[in-house]
Amino acid sequence: MLIMIASLSCKFFHSTAKLRTAALAVDKNLLSKLRKTTGYSISHCKKALQLHENNFDEADKWLAAQAQAQGWAKATKLAGRSTSQGLLGVSVSSDSSHAALMELNCETDFVARNSVFKELAQELTQSCLAAQSSSQPSGSGASMIHKELWNAEQVSHIMASDGKTLGDKVALSIGLLGENMSLSRALKMWTGGGGVELYAYTHPPPAGSTVAGGGVDPPAVLLGKFAAIVTVRRTKPADLGVLKQLCLQVIGMNPECIGTEEDLQKYAEELETSPNPQEDVPAAPPAATGEEEENTDAPVTIVEKRPKDKFLLQQEWLDDEEFTVKQILDEAGIEVLDFIRVQVGEKNG
Amino acid sequence: MIPRGVSFSVLRDTFVQWSSSARLKHSHFLLGFPPEKYFLGNSQILSSCRHFCSAATPRKSGSIVQKNHCNVGTIGHVDHGKTTLTSAITAVLAKCGQAEFTPYDKIDQAPAERARGITINTAHVGYRTEKRTYAHTDCPGHMDFIKNMIAGTAQMDAAIVIVAATDGPMPQTREHLMLAKQIGLNKVVVFVNKCEIVDKDVLELVEIEMRELLDHYGFKSDDTPFIFGSALLALKGDTESEYGEKSIHRLMQALDDHVEPPVRDLNVPFFLPVSSTVTVPNRGTVLVGTMKRGVLRKGQDAELIGYDRRQKTRITGMQVFHKDVDSCQAGENVGVIAKGIKKDMVDRGMALVPLKSMSLHNRFEATIYLLSADEGGRQKALPARYIQMLHIDTWCMSCRFDLPPKIELMMPGEQGVVHGTLLCQMPITIGMTFTVREAKSTIATGVITKLLPSVDVPKRMLVLVDFNRVVPNK
Numbered sequence: 051m052l053i054m055i056a057s058l059s060c061k062f063f064h065s066t067a068k069l070r071t072a073a074l075a076v077d078k079n080l081l082s083k084l085r086k087t088t089g090y091s092i093s094h095c096k097k098a099l100q101l102h103e104n105n106f107d108e109a110d111k112w113l114a115a116q117a118q119a120q121g122w123a124k125a126t127k128l129a130g131r132s133t134s135q136g137l138l139g140v141s142v143s144s145d146s147s148h149a150a151l152m153e154l155n156c157e158t159d160f161v162a163r164n165s166v167f168k169e170l171a172q173e174l175t176q177s178c179l180a181a182q183s184s185s186q187p188s189g190s191g192a193s194m195i196h197k198e199l200w201n202a203e204q205v206s207h208i209m210a211s212d213g214k215t216l217g218d219k220v221a222l223s224i225g226l227l228g229e230n231m232s233l234s235r236a237l238k239m240w241t242g243g244g245g246v247e248l249y250a251y252t253h254p255p256p257a258g259s260t261v262a263g264g265g266v267d268p269p270a271v272l273l274g275k276f277a278a279i280v281t282v283r284r285t286k287p288a289d290l291g292v293l294k295q296l297c298l299q300v301i302g303m304n305p306e307c308i309g310t311e312e313d314l315q316k317y318a319e320e321l322e323t324s325p326n327p328q329e330d331v332p333a334a335p336p337a338a339t340g341e342e343e344e345n346t347d348a349p350v351t352i353v354e355k356r357p358k359d360k361f362l363l364q365q366e367w368l369d370d371e372e373f374t375v376k377q378i379l380d381e382a383g384i385e386v387l388d389f390i391r392v393q394v395g396e397k398n399g
Numbered sequence: 400m401i402p403r404g405v406s407f408s409v410l411r412d413t414f415v416q417w418s419s420s421a422r423l424k425h426s427h428f429l430l431g432f433p434p435e436k437y438f439l440g441n442s443q444i445l446s447s448c449r450h451f452c453s454a455a456t457p458r459k460s461g462s463i464v465q466k467n468h469c470n471v472g473t474i475g476h477v478d479h480g481k482t483t484l485t486s487a488i489t490a491v492l493a494k495c496g497q498a499e500f501t502p503y504d505k506i507d508q509a510p511a512e513r514a515r516g517i518t519i520n521t522a523h524v525g526y527r528t529e530k531r532t533y534a535h536t537d538c539p540g541h542m543d544f545i546k547n548m549i550a551g552t553a554q555m556d557a558a559i560v561i562v563a564a565t566d567g568p569m570p571q572t573r574e575h576l577m578l579a580k581q582i583g584l585n586k587v588v589v590f591v592n593k594c595e596i597v598d599k600d601v602l603e604l605v606e607i608e609m610r611e612l613l614d615h616y617g618f619k620s621d622d623t624p625f626i627f628g629s630a631l632l633a634l635k636g637d638t639e640s641e642y643g644e645k646s647i648h649r650l651m652q653a654l655d656d657h658v659e660p661p662v663r664d665l666n667v668p669f670f671l672p673v674s675s676t677v678t679v680p681n682r683g684t685v686l687v688g689t690m691k692r693g694v695l696r697k698g699q700d701a702e703l704i705g706y707d708r709r710q711k712t713r714i715t716g717m718q719v720f721h722k723d724v725d726s727c728q729a730g731e732n733v734g735v736i737a738k739g740i741k742k743d744m745v746d747r748g749m750a751l752v753p754l755k756s757m758s759l760h761n762r763f764e765a766t767i768y769l770l771s772a773d774e775g776g777r778q779k780a781l782p783a784r785y786i787q788m789l790h791i792d793t794w795c796m797s798c799r800f801d802l803p804p805k806i807e808l809m810m811p812g813e814q815g816v817v818h819g820t821l822l823c824q825m826p827i828t829i830g831m832t833f834t835v836r837e838a839k840s841t842i843a844t845g846v847i848t849k850l851l852p853s854v855d856v857p858k859r860m861l862v863l864v865d866f867n868r869v870v871p872n873k
Contacts, residue, residue, distance in 0.1 A: 078600050082607065085567060092567035092601050135540065157477055159541040160574040167570075227570055228478055253808050276810060302780030302808050359779075368808070369783055 121225030139175030286383030309361025467531030475561030669693030748794025767845030
């Protein structure tokens, strides 16, 4: 009863606390300070101070030492929960020859918007870019573009510059943010030189971003829900604006292939051989159960009106539909060799 | 309780086509909260419910006892006990007969709701206090709240921010408060959960930290009530401890005292969108519609506006429920006889407003949500100069959408700001919600946030619009 009354009034606060937890009283100011500097949960901060008899520095050290273990403990505890939100990070080396892309997932989009999470994603992307790929050929070989895909297991064993594995870093953040996270995949790309360059962009991009690649040193990391990496060869000085728009084109219009002469020819042959060209259009999704009243006409998948939309070069330029992508790229002296488009949470290898 | 005194035989009359289904479901809500029945699917119900509850006053035909209504949401970290609290509220209030107990696992099983074509992951429960009724929303993510706002399903009046005393505010609590601001909440109530596990000094620290955060994000922290409790204890039926059921009662009290649902102002100029017309022999053309705002009086000077036109008139008579009345107000379905208006002057989508009270516009800024491909929306990004049919209230019209200069791309599943240009100048107002349909599917839904100066539409072709050629609003 006494405790209850005292709880309502701060005046009695100290004496009551001392009565109840004799030796373990924690200095409130220190607790508050420790929370602010470390960001760890109140119960952990309090335990740290209790163990070190209100010695701030000792408690701080202890927390830092414990954080990794606690992060892993939390990570194990939350491991079963699904992570469908998150961010993609992409970065291109300053000579545009190497690119890395990684996906970091979390449970809610609240966390995906948080700065702690964003900083982690940036750091991980940088580590991926710096990581040596296992099959790096010494002498640039026959192929112009090399790709290596890492799964969750492989990525988590990559070493960051400070000697920690990426898995450790994710676990540390799980301890801090209290949500399950997973570093689900990463991609490393590099070119064999010879004027072949990589450029990348994300959507939605961090404010004021330019396309990644093309001599920014140190390489910037772009984060977003969608990412595109394009491999190009140029005959004119790089127009970063057009290259950025090209990445946006890949993200926004989701082409299936580049649409070179070869692609077009193959498509024409397919049309001739297949009696019904519309066959591959996916069936309409099943109508939602019962509760629609107004939508008597069930949702219909919007059928591609122009089959050419699947070829990047034949698509209309997103910014100005009077031109095709090919026209714009020819004008800018850019030849597209390859492109990659990734979306957060999509399911593939 | 609602006596079903409103004679539904009256409704069958062609003169006034009242949405009887909405009305019926609405009365269910006040009677006994069968949440499944009440909340499923029909997005209109919630909005119409609020509509009636906060504004409509009893008509002579039935003395409807109105309670205040309030939409409240819970925001918080996944492990801080949002669902437990929601369940605990229903458990505690069920004892007073003010709610139907919804067990913890039933709340998480809430089906994804489809509102105006959008799939919103949200759980709804209803409960009431002595003072008013509450519709309680629990969404898992930021985007779900935003969709909720844009679709207008459950415009939230207040939020309960939950923070566990064991953890204190988390880094993402900042995002929670930013969300509350973004969806237009000025007031929140903080529920500090799991208080039974920690010491008093920790509670004090949680409160200090939370108040700092609240101040930082522009909430008046001094006015923000903090309730210390334990959803788990309350759910278990603990009546002894301060943190048990008592904390839930304190929370309800705080909601009652702290949160004011927006008052529907009856003093604003009236706005009556015309949904149909009926020709009554010897009396002329009757304009039928549901009053959106304000009070309409017999004998008043008015204007019929829309489609680039304005027509001066005077209200010579009106009927509600087939009875002659001298005035009618927001929420009521009314038939109006306007002097000098011929049937062929009226088009669906025109509005009856007080003389010179508003101008027509054909350009606006809106926040829209593009439905994802899974929801039946587009597969690809919104192209430049996107022209499609826009559906508002009772009318639809060709509309051109442009992304503001700073936005590079808008993908399906995303929300953002667009500029819309209509073929004609129409009586549009801030807060109106609309949908955009393409190939028989809803692909976007949005809400008008700002009216922009009207522009010239040369040859009635929206592609040709030059945004610098501003014309006066009619």
